[in-house]
Amino acid sequence: MTxxxxxxxxxxxxxxxxxxxxxxxKQDDVVKEAKQYLLNYLTALYLVEDFNTTExxxxxxxxxVHFEDMTFPELMKRVQNMNKY
Numbered sequence: 001m002t003x004x005x006x007x008x009x010x011x012x013x014x015x016x017x018x019x020x021x022x023x024x025x026k027q028d029d030v031v032k033e034a035k036q037y038l039l040n041y042l043t044a045l046y047l048v049e050d051f052n053t054t055e056x057x058x059x060x061x062x063x064x065v066h067f068e069d070m071t072f073p074e075l076m077k078r079v080q081n082m083n084k085y
Contacts, residue, residue, distance in 0.1 A: 006052045006056070007051065009045050009048045009049045009052065012044055012045075012048045013041045013042070013044035013045035013048065014041065016040060016041070016044035017040040017041035017044060
């Protein structure tokens with residue numbers, strides 16, 4: 001399989017940030033909550049953009065060995081190299 005479904009970074013990040021946003025009880029918490037929302041949004045945005053870049057590189061490359069063609073040790077090494085988090 002050479003084609004993968006890519007995630008829309010903006011939709012994913014917005015959905016993620018919305019899901020973790022909590023109701024604001026006090027007016028003093030507005031800035032704090034807004035900063036937390038922005039942090040969540042940007043974290044999700046950059047995470048999914050990294051995912052999409054890796055997905056394109058690993059599954060659409062004509063010269064690179066695809067996951068399905070790797071031995072288990074090769075696959076483990078590839079996963080270790082990709083795991084930045």
